[in-house]
Every structure is written in structure tokens, then in C-alpha cells.
Amino acid sequence: MKSEVIIIGGGLMGLSTAVHLGLRGVKATVLEKDSPGRHASGVNAGGLRQLNRHMDEIPLTIAAAEIWKNIRSLVDRDCDVEFNGQLRVAETQEELNTLQKRVGALQAKGYSHERIIDKDTLYRLVPQLIAGCVGALYNPDDGSARPFHATSAFRYKASALGAKIHSKVEVQSIDKITGGWQLNTNQGTYTAVNIVNCAGAWANKIACAFDESVPLTPKAPMLMVTERLPPFLKPVVGAVGHKLSFKQMQNGTVIIGGAHLAHLDMQQQKTEINFAKLKTSAQTVSTFFPHMANVRIVRAWAGIEAFMPDNIPVISASSKADGVFHAFGFSAHGFQLSPIVGRIISQLILDGQTELPIKPFDIRRFQSG
Amino acid sequence: MAHHQLVIIGGGPAGLAAATTAANAGVECLLIDEQASPGGQVYRAITDIPPQRAKLLGPDYQYGRMLVEDFNASKAIHQPSTTVWSLDAQREIGILHNNQAALLRADRVIIATGAMERPVPFAGWTLPGVMTAGAGQILLKSAGIVPNNGVVVAGSGPLLLLLAWQYMHAGVTINAIVDLSPKRNFWTALPHLPRALLAYHYLIKGLKYQLELKKAGVPFYSGVADLCALGKESIEAVEFTHNGGRKRIETPLLMSHFGVIPDSHLSRSTGCHHYWSPSQLCWRATIDPWSNSSIEGIAVIGDSAGIGGAVAARHAGRLAGLESAHLLGCIGSKERDEKAHQDRRWLAEDLHVRPFLEALFRPAPNLLAEPENDTLICRCEEITAGTIRQAIEDGHRDPNQIKFLTRCGMGPCQGRQCDNAISQLVAHELGNDIEKNEGYRIRPPIRPLTIEQLADLHEAGEAK
Ligand SMILES: Cc1cc2nc3c(=O)[nH]c(=O)nc-3n(C[C@H](O)[C@H](O)[C@H](O)COP(=O)(O)OP(=O)(O)OC[C@H]3O[C@@H](n4cnc5c(N)ncnc54)[C@H](O)[C@@H]3O)c2cc1C
Ligand SMILES: Cc1cc2nc3c(=O)[nH]c(=O)nc-3n(C[C@H](O)[C@H](O)[C@H](O)COP(=O)(O)OP(=O)(O)OC[C@H]3O[C@@H](n4cnc5c(N)ncnc54)[C@H](O)[C@@H]3O)c2cc1C
Numbered sequence: 001m002k003s004e005v006i007i008i009g010g011g012l013m014g015l016s017t018a019v020h021l022g023l024r025g026v027k028a029t030v031l032e033k034d035s036p037g038r039h040a041s042g043v044n045a046g047g048l049r050q051l052n053r054h055m056d057e058i059p060l061t062i063a064a065a066e067i068w069k070n071i072r073s074l075v076d077r078d079c080d081v082e083f084n085g086q087l088r089v090a091e092t093q094e095e096l097n098t099l100q101k102r103v104g105a106l107q108a109k110g111y112s113h114e115r116i117i118d119k120d121t122l123y124r125l126v127p128q129l130i131a132g133c134v135g136a137l138y139n140p141d142d143g144s145a146r147p148f149h150a151t152s153a154f155r156y157k158a159s160a161l162g163a164k165i166h167s168k169v170e171v172q173s174i175d176k177i178t179g180g181w182q183l184n185t186n187q188g189t190y191t192a193v194n195i196v197n198c199a200g201a202w203a204n205k206i207a208c209a210f211d212e213s214v215p216l217t218p219k220a221p222m223l224m225v226t227e228r229l230p231p232f233l234k235p236v237v238g239a240v241g242h243k244l245s246f247k248q249m250q251n252g253t254v255i256i257g258g259a260h261l262a263h264l265d266m267q268q269q270k271t272e273i274n275f276a277k278l279k280t281s282a283q284t285v286s287t288f289f290p291h292m293a294n295v296r297i298v299r300a301w302a303g304i305e306a307f308m309p310d311n312i313p314v315i316s317a318s319s320k321a322d323g324v325f326h327a328f329g330f331s332a333h334g335f336q337l338s339p340i341v342g343r344i345i346s347q348l349i350l351d352g353q354t355e356l357p358i359k360p361f362d363i364r365r366f367q368s369g
Numbered sequence: 370m371a372h373h374q375l376v377i378i379g380g381g382p383a384g385l386a387a388a389t390t391a392a393n394a395g396v397e398c399l400l401i402d403e404q405a406s407p408g409g410q411v412y413r414a415i416t417d418i419p420p421q422r423a424k425l426l427g428p429d430y431q432y433g434r435m436l437v438e439d440f441n442a443s444k445a446i447h448q449p450s451t452t453v454w455s456l457d458a459q460r461e462i463g464i465l466h467n468n469q470a471a472l473l474r475a476d477r478v479i480i481a482t483g484a485m486e487r488p489v490p491f492a493g494w495t496l497p498g499v500m501t502a503g504a505g506q507i508l509l510k511s512a513g514i515v516p517n518n519g520v521v522v523a524g525s526g527p528l529l530l531l532l533a534w535q536y537m538h539a540g541v542t543i544n545a546i547v548d549l550s551p552k553r554n555f556w557t558a559l560p561h562l563p564r565a566l567l568a569y570h571y572l573i574k575g576l577k578y579q580l581e582l583k584k585a586g587v588p589f590y591s592g593v594a595d596l597c598a599l600g601k602e603s604i605e606a607v608e609f610t611h612n613g614g615r616k617r618i619e620t621p622l623l624m625s626h627f628g629v630i631p632d633s634h635l636s637r638s639t640g641c642h643h644y645w646s647p648s649q650l651c652w653r654a655t656i657d658p659w660s661n662s663s664i665e666g667i668a669v670i671g672d673s674a675g676i677g678g679a680v681a682a683r684h685a686g687r688l689a690g691l692e693s694a695h696l697l698g699c700i701g702s703k704e705r706d707e708k709a710h711q712d713r714r715w716l717a718e719d720l721h722v723r724p725f726l727e728a729l730f731r732p733a734p735n736l737l738a739e740p741e742n743d744t745l746i747c748r749c750e751e752i753t754a755g756t757i758r759q760a761i762e763d764g765h766r767d768p769n770q771i772k773f774l775t776r777c778g779m780g781p782c783q784g785r786q787c788d789n790a791i792s793q794l795v796a797h798e799l800g801n802d803i804e805k806n807e808g809y810r811i812r813p814p815i816r817p818l819t820i821e822q823l824a825d826l827h828e829a830g831e832a833k
């Protein structure tokens with residue numbers, strides 16, 4: 001039986017697309033080579049950050065934030081969201097000036113979601129921060145959610161709306177057939193009118209099947225989590241001068257990221273922690289939060305994510321093939337965007353257009369001539 | 370400096386024998402062990418224990434002294450009081466010693482991390498006053514501490530009997546020995562008996578312990594099921610089903626024990642291939658006859674590769690030591706094979722008793738796969754069997770998905786306590802085989818490491 005839409009990849013992008021299609025009466029089929037949320041979507045830091053995004057992403061991130069605010073109305077579950085703000089600390093006046101400039105540029109475009117906070121406000125929000133920082137960029141409406149819970153919520157909702165989600169089905173090749181596509185998998189063939197490529201770090205293989213290869217690099221950013229501590233921090237803390245993402249979860253554990261990369265073996269889908277690099281993360285934490293010195297690291301891990309050279313995703317119809325759509329390359333900040341990306345793709349499929357400005361994410365930007 | 374030809378992790382009989390053998394064949398080798406003195410689990414504190422306590426622990430324990438002396442006489446370097454918290458497939462080793470973390474590299478690594486007690490969640494197992502027999506034995510061996518208000522010893526496996534026997538000789542009041550091995554185990558074990566008789570000394574030892582305990586009037590309950598620990602703040606009594614009725618015994622202390630399983634956290638976090646052993650009911654590293662794992666340059670020996678006991682561990686250690694010496698170019702294959710001949714024979718002989726013991730002391734299947742819904746499976750995160758069943762029902766069909774969803778296994782013990790239980794529970798609920806679902810993916814650091822220690826990490830030189 002031919003599906004109207006087959007989505008390749010059961011991460012958040014694929015599942016969100018399935019939910020939004022479901023809401024409009026289209027029962028998509030999701031093919032996932034492992035299990036839903038097994039990769040980036042299930043293991044990321046869960047940051048819901050509008051702060052400090054690429055200018056082109058701002059309309060999308062704001063639209064996504066609106067959905068997260070009321071995520072229960074979309075997926076019937078709250079995904080453990082919290083809105084305690086995110087901030088980006090400036091250690092020097094110079095850094096603060098850069099932030100100030102950004103806020104100015106945003107305001108000129110009519111955006112008011114990011115603002116500067118002074119030193120006093122900063123230390124009121126983050127009392128344990130090392131003395132001497134001068135201020136921060138702040139968005140009080142940012143926050144976090146639990147990634148695997150969110151992925152599962154989208155998965156349950158998609159199923160409830162009639163989507164078929166198949167685990168352990170890997171798309172290996174794609175053939176053109178009359179009126180659509182045939183997907184050849186390790187579990188037989190599937191046919192569809194439309195295909196959505198939400199294959200994350202593996203998305204270039206799918207893009208290549210349509211002869212539109214992209215300069216995608218799979219990378220594996222590392223995270224670590226500590227033992228539980230008494231509550232000491234509400235907002236998520238980043239820094240201008242250091243790679244840092246620092247957040248205390250509701251259960252007291254602290255999640256530490258810093259975009260340092262693990263060793264990655266794509267052939268075997270294996271990541272291996274690079275402790276020499278992770279050391280830098282620990283040093284950054286020691287610098288900003290000296291009280292963390294004797295806190296025990298419980299676990300370190302890495303997730304495999306698709307990075308684009310310009311660090312913004314591909315969200316577009318195929319430039320080569322009818323009925324083919326892409327949503328990948330989120331370069332380690334797609335968790336927050338996922339609810340809106342699914343909606344955009346559903347609109348592209350069903351309406352041929354979307355009200356959001358997605359031109360900067362067109363796949364053709366990588367094609368010369 | 371930070372590079373060695375051979376690094377051995379674990380200083381029990383397996384690691385000691387491997388290090389001694391390799392060093393004597395000319396390999397430059399470093400033996401890293403968590404404990405302050407060599408000996409491992411079985412010969413814990415062998416070198417500095419007072420003679421009185423050593424006698425208490427029996428003649429086997431004394432044998433360890435010889436092993437340690439041979440090791441000390443070799444050129445192998447001993448690095449005690451050092452934990453290994455990470456090992457990767459490139460053989461980069463993360464260690465912690467005196468609060469200083471460092472990375473080392475080695476041409477070859479032998480994992481000899483030994484065994485751990487099989488964690489079995491039963492009703493009340495997390496109450497204060499319930500501890501494992503192994504923990505009791507460690508207190509006895511390293512500090513001479515014994516319970517002074519009486520104890521119930523419950524579970525199955527040779528160590529249970531051994532500890533009871535050691536306690537009896539130390540003057541401890543044993544309120545009861547409660548044997549949870551199913552009665553039918555005797556019949557499933559019987560076919561293995563003739564082969565086991567080839568290693569009859571083990572059987573005689575077991576019988577001797579049992580006889581002496583019974584003679585001393587220790588109450589003995591066998592064929593017991595449905596054990597639970599009861600109490601408010603801490604344990605007050607145990608209850609169990611015996612001969613069709615419920616039996617209650619007051620006790621301030623319960624020592625439980627359900628056999629030992631490989632401590633495979635290190636080899637699993639490294640990514641060595643493992644399989645589920647239906648007879649030992651645990652994950653075992655896949656190894657060849659020289660104990661080489663699926664990863665180039667990494668071997669797994671002794672109890673960490675599968676429970677075989679101290680003697681088998683020693684022989685496997687020698688074999689792996691010879692193999693390393695061969696692969697590192699110190700001896701030819703002919704010399705390796707000749708020297709290996711005796712150990713290989715002894716190893717095979719020693720293992721004769723295993724199928725019998727495994728069948729005799731096999732925990733009841735429902736004990737592991739069918740805990741009550743309100744029994745805690747993950748004690749760190751307080752996740753019950755009921756929560757896990759719900760996750761399975763919601764479509765999360767392997768231990769790792771369940772871990773992500775429920776946090777089961779994400780606490781400070783890194784899943785050591787619930788890993789086995791969850792593998793069996795999931796397979797039972799889904800009615801499929803354990804291996805298909807895979808066990809937890811174990812993430813480093815596998816031993817405690819603080820932010821400051823990592824920030825101060827002393828790095829290895831460039832890879833060769
Ligand atoms: C460590 C880390 C931390 C992060 N932190 C944050 C954060 O704090 N905030 C934030 O906004 N973002 C964060 N991100 C980014 C975010 O996780 C990703 O951008 C997002 O999850 C991408 O979703 P996805 O669906 O595209 O990818 P994925 O979740 O990787 O899903 C792609 C799926 O496609 C499947 N697949 C691939 N090829 C095939 C095939 N041929 N057939 C079938 N299935 C296939 C894969 O198995 C995979 O499950 C982080 C990422 C990482 C790795
Ligand atoms: C609690 C307990 C008590 C036991 N008591 C007895 C007994 O009394 N008699 C008996 O015959 N058998 C006993 N056994 C079984 C016994 O452990 C084995 O038969 C025998 O010790 C196996 O030898 P091995 O060399 O493989 O491991 P072990 O003797 O266990 O040696 C392993 C060594 O590795 C070290 N180690 C482990 N992980 C790390 C790490 N990450 N970093 C650094 N060092 C590490 C350990 O501290 C230990 O010193 C016991 C087992 C357990 C679990």
C-alpha cells in the first residue's frame with residue numbers, strides 16, 4: 001500500500017512532522033533505523049534557547065517558543081518543560097559591549113526577546129557564579145525540557161493521530177516509480193508519494209539519492225552529568241568567552257555541555273568520549289562555578305548530530321525531486337526548533353508554502369552556479 | 370612515561386598471574402589495582418592480615434600469599450590504590466591515584482576486574498540493615514568487623530555458605546541460613562555431577578561447611594521462596610515461604626547473596642562484544658582461547674570474563690600473560706604454546722565443577738524476571754518494576770530506551786545494581802531473548818571522578 005508521506009528518521013524532526021501531518025489528517029509512516037529518539041533527539045542537553053541564535057533562525061525560534069510554552073496542547077504531555085531563562089555571561093566590559101550591539105541589532109529588526117542584564121541582576125539569578133563577571137545577555141522565557149520525554153511525547157501523539165512508526169527499518173536506497181517513490185529497506189520495500197528526509201547525521205546519504213549532496217559533517221558533541229546537588233541554579237548558563245552550557249535539572253543533577261567533540265566512528269555508529277577535550281569543559285565549570293570542584297561526574301556521553309558549514313539547517317523542498325522535502329543539519333541546536341520544523345514541513349507538503357521565512361535554509365545554497 | 374607495553378587492570382589471582390608471567394617473559398608491564406595491596410577479592414588484604422584472622426579465612430586464602438610473592442619477585446610494576454575510570458578501544462586508560470587523574474596508553478591491556486555479587490531486587494532489599502554477604506566478607510577480611518547482634522544469611526551460592534562458616538568460627542550468632550536455590554535445581558544439576566566429581570575437592574569443601582554449620586545447630590531452611598525484609602526505619606525481620614507456609618524470623622541484620630557475576634562494566638564501556646550467558650545469567654565478554662576480546666589489543670580474563678573461581682582465574686591469567694608476551698614479540702608461538710600446555714589442562718580441569726555449581730545454585734527464574742510491581746529495581750533513582758513494565762507497555766522495547774525514559778540505571782551506581790535485573794525483566798515481559806534487546810550501554814567514568822579531578826587531568830603523550 002502506498003503511503004502519502006514517508007518520513008525517514010524517527011528523531012524529533014521526523015516525529016514532529018508526523019504530528020503536524022496527523023493534525024491535518026495525513027497519516028504518515030516513519031521509518032527509523034534504530035529506535036525513536038536513539039540519536040541526537042533523545043540524548044541532547046534539552047535546552048530551549050532562543051538566545052543568541054543566528055539572525056535567520058529568529059522567526060523560527062520565536063514561533064517554536066510559542067509552541068513550547070503550550071506544548072501540552074500539541075502533544076498532550078508537558079515534556080518536563082521549565083522556563084527559568086537562559087543567559088550568556090560576559091566576563092569583561094568588552095564582551096558586554098558585543099552583547100549590547102547584538103541587542104541593538106535585534107531591536108532594529110523589531111525583536112525584543114533578548115536583553116542585557118546588569119551585574120546585580122546576574123548575581124541575583126546566579127548566586128554561585130564566580131565574582132567579577134559584568135553582566136549577561138538574558139531571555140527569561142527560555143528554559144529546558146527533557147529530551148527523551150519530549151521525543152516520546154511526540155511519538156505517542158503521532159501514533160495517536162494514526163502515524164505508523166517502524167523501528168529497526170533502515171532506508172537503503174530510493175527509486176523513482178510512477179506517481180511517487182519506492183524506498184528499499186532492510187525490511188522490504190515501502191512506497192510513497194512524498195518523502196521527508198529527517199535523517200539527522202545520516203541525511204546526506206538520503207540527499208545523495210536525489211542527487212543533491214550537501215556538505216554535511218556528522219559530529220558528536222559531548223555532555224556530562226553530575227550527581228544530585230541541592231538546588232542552586234534556575235536558569236541555563238552559557239558564556240561569551242567560553243564553550244559552556246550549564247544547567248541544573250529538576251532532580252538536582254547538573255548537565256554540562258560545551259560543544260567539545262567525542263571521537264566518532266560513523267561506520268559503527270559509535271562515539272568514544274575524548275577525555276582530554278572534556279577536561280576543557282571541567283576547567284570551564286571550575287572557572288565559573290568553583291563550588292562544583294568536588295562534585296562527582298556520574299556519566300559522560302555524546303550524541304551524533306548533523307553540522308552544516310554555516311551552522312544553520314536545511315529546511316526546504318528538494319531542488320531536484322518532486323514530493324521530496326528536507327529537514328536536517330541542525331548543528332546542535334535543533335531541539336528547540338523541532339515543533340515548528342514539523343509544522344513547516346507539513347505546510348510545504350500540503351500547501352506548497354509556509355508563512356515563515358525559510359529561504360535561508362534552502363538546500364540550493366550549497367549548489368554552485 | 371605515560372606509555373606501557375602492557376597494562377593489567379586488577380590485582381586478583383588473574384591479574385597477578387598475568388603480570389608475573391608477562392614480566393618474567395620480558396614484557397614491560399604495569400598492574401593497576403584499586404586496593405592498597407595485591408590479592409584481589411579472594412585474597413583481599415593477604416599481605417597484611419593478622420595470622421589469627423588469616424587462619425579463620427581458611428587454607429585457600431593462604432594460598433594467595435604465594436601468588437603475591439611471585440608477583441613481587443617479578444619486574445612487573447605495581448600501582449596500588451589506583452582506580453581505572455575509563456578505557457577506550459584505542460587503549461587510552463583513565464586512572465585516578467592520590468586525587469590525581471591521568472591518561473595512560475598501552476600497546477596491550479588485560480582487563481582482570483573480577484566479579485561482583487549478583488544484585489537481586491526483592492521486597493525490602495533497600496532497607497538499612499540489609500546488606501550483601503560480600504560486603505560482610507569485605508568487612509571481615511579488611512577490618513575484622515563482624516555483626517554482634519545476630520544475622521540471617523539468605524540467598525544461594527557457595528559464598529553464602531562460606532561466609533556463614535567464617536562467621537560461625539568468628540563467634541557470630543547466625544539466626545538462620547535461608548537457602549533460596551529452588552529444590553528442583555538439584556535434579557537439573559545432577560547430570561553435571563559426574564564431571565564435577567573430577568574437581569571433587571570443591572564439593573567436599575561445600576559439604577564440610579554445611580555439615581559443620583548444621584552440627585553447630587544453625588537453623589537451616591532450604592527450598593525457600595518469596596523472601597522479603599520487613600521493618601520501618603530498618604530491618605526488623607525476614608519473612609519467606611518454606612514448606613508451603615510463611616515463616617518469620619526476627620533479625621536486625623540480613624546478609625543476602627545470590628552468587629557472583631562478572632564485573633563487566635569496564636569491558637562493556639570499552640565496547641568489547643558481550644553475550645548473555647544463560648547458565649551464569651549475566652553478560653560475558655566474547656573471548657578466544659587466549660582471552661582476547663573482540664577489540665584489538667584488549668583481553669578479558671578471570672572472573673571478569675565469566676565466573677570460574679580463583680584457581681581458573683590464575684590459569685587464565687598465565688595464558689593471557691603468555692599471549693601478551695608473544696604478541697609483544699618477547700616469545701615465539703612455540704614457546705607460548707609449550708608454556709601454556711599445563712595451564713590449559715589445569716584450567717579445563719578446574720572448570721569441570723562449574724556446570725554443576727551453576728545449575729545447583731541457579732537463582733529461581735521468577736526471582737530475577739518477575740519482581741512484584743512495587744519492588745525497587747533501581748535503588749539510586751527509586752524506579753520500581755511497575756514503572757518499568759509501564760515503559761515497556763508504552764513501546765520502549767529495550768533496556769536503553771527504558772533507561773532514557775525512566776532514569777532507571779542513571780544514578781551514581783551507573784546501573785551496576787539494576788543492569789542484570791532489567792535485562793531479564795524486559796526479556797521476560799517481551800517474551801524474547803535477552804541478547805536481542807542488548808544491555809545498558811555503559812558510559813564512562815565507571816569509577817568516581819570529580820569535576821576538579823577531570824579539570825586537572827594529566828594527559829597522555831601522543832598515540833604511537
Ligand atoms: C550532545 C548534544 C546536545 C544538544 N543540545 C541541544 C540543546 O540543548 N538545545 C537544542 O536546541 N538542541 C540541542 N542539540 C541538537 C538537537 O539534539 C538536534 O538538532 C535535534 O535533535 C535533531 O533532530 P533530528 O530529528 O534531525 O535528528 P536525530 O534525532 O538524530 O534523528 C535522526 C534519525 O534518523 C534516523 N535515520 C538516519 N538515517 C536513516 C535511514 N537511512 N533509515 C531510517 N532511519 C534513519 C537515525 O537513526 C535517527 O534516529 C544537541 C545535540 C547534541 C548531539
Ligand atoms: C564479594 C565477593 C567475595 C568473594 N569471596 C570469595 C572467597 O572468599 N573465596 C573464593 O574462592 N572466591 C570468592 N569470590 C569469588 C572471587 O572473587 C573469585 O573467584 C576470584 O577472586 C577471581 O579472581 P580475579 O583475579 O578474576 O578477580 P578479583 O580477585 O576480584 O580481582 C579483581 C581486582 O580488580 C580490582 N578492580 C576492579 N575494578 C577496578 C577498577 N576499575 N580499577 C582498578 N582496580 C579494579 C579489584 O579491586 C580487585 O582487586 C568472591 C567474590 C566476590 C564478588
